[in-house]
Amino acid sequence: MKARLVIVIVLLVSTLVAGCGPTPAPPEPTEAPPTKAAAPTEAPPPEEPPPPAPEAIEIGGSLPLTGKYGSLGEQIKPGYEYAVADINAAGGVYVAEYDAKIPLKLTLYDDESDPTKAVSKLETLYSEQEVVVYLGSAGSDMHAATAAIAEKNKVPYLGVAFALWQIHQQGYKYLFSPFWKSPDMGPGVYEFLNEMVPEGERPTKVAIFQETTDWGIELGPLWAENAPKYGYEVVVHEEYAPRTEDLSGMILKAKGAGAETLLALPSPPDGIALVKQMSELGWAPKFTMLIRAPDGASWADLGSTGDYIALVPGWHHGANFPGVDELNEKYQADFGRPSDVLTGPAYACVQIAAAAIEAAGTLDRAAIRDAMAATDMMTVIGPVTFREDGTGEVLVPIIQWQNGAQELVWPSEHATADFAYPAPPFEER
Numbered sequence: 001m002k003a004r005l006v007i008v009i010v011l012l013v014s015t016l017v018a019g020c021g022p023t024p025a026p027p028e029p030t031e032a033p034p035t036k037a038a039a040p041t042e043a044p045p046p047e048e049p050p051p052p053a054p055e056a057i058e059i060g061g062s063l064p065l066t067g068k069y070g071s072l073g074e075q076i077k078p079g080y081e082y083a084v085a086d087i088n089a090a091g092g093v094y095v096a097e098y099d100a101k102i103p104l105k106l107t108l109y110d111d112e113s114d115p116t117k118a119v120s121k122l123e124t125l126y127s128e129q130e131v132v133v134y135l136g137s138a139g140s141d142m143h144a145a146t147a148a149i150a151e152k153n154k155v156p157y158l159g160v161a162f163a164l165w166q167i168h169q170q171g172y173k174y175l176f177s178p179f180w181k182s183p184d185m186g187p188g189v190y191e192f193l194n195e196m197v198p199e200g201e202r203p204t205k206v207a208i209f210q211e212t213t214d215w216g217i218e219l220g221p222l223w224a225e226n227a228p229k230y231g232y233e234v235v236v237h238e239e240y241a242p243r244t245e246d247l248s249g250m251i252l253k254a255k256g257a258g259a260e261t262l263l264a265l266p267s268p269p270d271g272i273a274l275v276k277q278m279s280e281l282g283w284a285p286k287f288t289m290l291i292r293a294p295d296g297a298s299w300a301d302l303g304s305t306g307d308y309i310a311l312v313p314g315w316h317h318g319a320n321f322p323g324v325d326e327l328n329e330k331y332q333a334d335f336g337r338p339s340d341v342l343t344g345p346a347y348a349c350v351q352i353a354a355a356a357i358e359a360a361g362t363l364d365r366a367a368i369r370d371a372m373a374a375t376d377m378m379t380v381i382g383p384v385t386f387r388e389d390g391t392g393e394v395l396v397p398i399i400q401w402q403n404g405a406q407e408l409v410w411p412s413e414h415a416t417a418d419f420a421y422p423a424p425p426f427e428e429r
Contacts, residue, residue, distance in 0.1 A: 053098035056105035057363060059084075059353060061135030062121035064142060067113025068243075071268050071296030072138035072161050072342060079339075079346025080106060080135055082330055083354075093354045096361030104354065105129075111137060115145035122149045131155060132363050133353045136177075138342070139267075139292075140164035140215040147175045156369045158353055160314060160345035163291070164215045168389040174369055178348055178384045178392035179314050182215070185396070186222030188312075189263060189289055190230035192398055192410055196419045199231075203260030203286040203422070207236040209250055209274070211265055219291075223263050235259050242267060247277050255283040265291040272302065279305045279426040286422035295341055300404045308423035310400045313341035315348075315381045316408035318416035319397065323347075323380045341399060341406060348379035 061080070064073040084106045087093060092103040107129050111118035118137050125131045126149075134150050136143055136159025143162040150157035151172045158176050165181040180188075193202055206227055210220030216239075224234050235257040238250040251274075254262065262285045266274055271293020278284065289310040293299070299306050317328050317338035324339075327347060331339040352375055357363070359371035376385050382395045398410040400420060407417035 050097065050099040053095070053100040053102050054363070055102075057093060057095075057102050057357060058105050058107070058129045058131045059133040059135060059350075060107035060109075060125040060129055060131045062109045062111040062118040062125075062137050062146065064113040064118075064138050065110040067111075068267050068269055069113040069137075069139045069142065071298050072292075073110075073113075075296065075340040075342035076138055076161060076346040077108060078331065078334070079343040079348075080108065080350055082327060082343075083347040083350030086326075087350065087354050093357050095357065095363060097363070104350075106135075107131070108135075111142070113139070113142070115142055118142055118146050119149055122146050122153075126153045126155060132357070132365050132368055133158065135346075135349055135353070136160065136162070138162070140167075141213060143167060143177075144214060147172060150174045154369075155365055156353070156356070156372050158349040158372075160349060161292075161295075161342050162215075163312075164218060165391070166214065166218055168391050172390060175390045176352070176372055176375075176386055176392070177390060178352060178379070178381065178386075178394050179345060180312065180394065180396040181391050182219040182222055185219065185291070185312060187226040187230065188396060189223070190226060190232055193261075193287065194230055196410065197421060201422075202231070204232045205257065205259050206232050206234045206261045206263060207250075207254035207257070207259035207285070208234060208238070209247075209254075209262065209264035209266075210237065210239045211267075211270075212239050212241050216265060219265060232261070242270060244270070245273065247274050248281060251278055251281050251283055254285075255281065260286045262288040262290075264289075266293045268293050268296055268298070272299075275302060275305055275309070282426070284423055284425045288423065294401060294406075297337065297340055299401065303404065304429035305426060307401050307403065307429055308420055310398055310409075311341075311406070312396060312398060313345075314394070314396070315341055315344035316397050316399050316406065316414070316416070317341075317344070318408045319344070319380075319382065319395075319414050321380055321382050322378060327380055344380045348381045348384065351379045352377070352384060 084104045088103045091101040094101045109121040134155050134157040138161035140162040143159050144167050151174050156174050160179045163181050208220050208223050210216045227234050236254045271290050294309050294311045295313045328338045356368050356372035360367040385393045399406050400409045402420050409419040
């Protein structure tokens with residue numbers, strides 16, 4: 001028993017002695033491993049400045065300022081010039097490749113209404129001015145010649161004042177036209193008449209005077225084949241060569257057949273001769289549509305004889321689109337009248353060209369062509385897009401000469417006057 005007590009006491013004493021000993025030193029702090037200095041960040045290489053911008057963007061075209069289409073070319077020229085001036089007044093066209101706005105430089109030549117001369121002028125524009133966009137002439141036969149040159153040189157081409165559709169069916173990739181085409185007007189004239197004239201009062205007996213040109217051969221049959229689909233009958237379908245002086249045979253045949261509608265697409269000189277001879281022979285159809293001939297302001301020289309004639313020039317100064325009022329103000333100041341009917345489409349061509357150059361971001365012609373094909377924009381002629389064949393999807397307004405002035409009669413939301421129908425006899429005008 002004593003032995004056990006001794007052992008317990010010894011153990012307690014040992015424990016107390018241990019507890020009264022010095023406090024153990026704290027562990028030495030562990031040094032953090034040395035931090036590696038961050039490698040200096042390398043500055044990005046400086047961006048190369050854009051190349052110096054050219055002094056101007058070269059665009060140009062050939063126009064019939066004289067010859068049989070002179071009255072058309074005279075309307076188109078101001079449209080091109082006003083649009084270039086307006087764009088340049090805003091600083092020019094922004095081209096991303098140069099990070100700069102660059103002014104347009106417009107070069108125009110007179111081709112004298114001669115397709116061969118027009119071809120030569122376009123070759124000069126390509127080789128000397130190095131244009132990146134061609135602006136077209138006036139008249140389908142003129143465009144038929146020059147569009148081929150644009151395709152050969154791979155220069156985007158914008159043209160108005162031509163409705164020949166077959167040009168667009170030759171696989172051309174550089175041809176664009178914000179203008180109606182023959183397939184639009186083949187049925188379009190009858191759709192217009194059926195909308196505007198009550199059934200029972202419509203001029204259902206039709207005479208077609210077909211010019212023996214590519215466009216005449218294209219549109220004449222379209223008028224003929226669409227007539228019965230809309231309740232019309234072609235009672236006379238005659239052909240004539242351009243610059244035929246005596247048109248009385250056709251006129252008397254149509255008069256004898258009781259034709260109430262006349263459809264034709266004469267050149268301005270031929271159209272003037274036709275209407276004068278109709279007046280002399282006493283044939284006044286209830287409705288006459290002459291495409292191309294009455295487009296110019298000089299038609300007013302016919303006086304009341306030239307009234308009641310409908311035309312489809314692609315635009316009218318009364319159209320309710322952005323920029324039209326400003327364009328009319330300029331034209332009024334320079335010419336004493338609102339813009340002529342082909343001035344607006346010409347102005348729109350330059351608007352489209354400038355937008356395509358900006359969208360392309362370069363002066364490379366192929367890139368501009370691709371941007372032009374993707375056009376979807378508002379212009380002075382309204383919204384414009386292009387089909388795959390380069391034909392434009394555009395408004396097709398109907399105009400009519402009334403009291404010596406061109407009035408927009410369709411569509412109604414843009415009309416400046418009511419459609420005048422039926423046309424009275426010439427002696428009653």
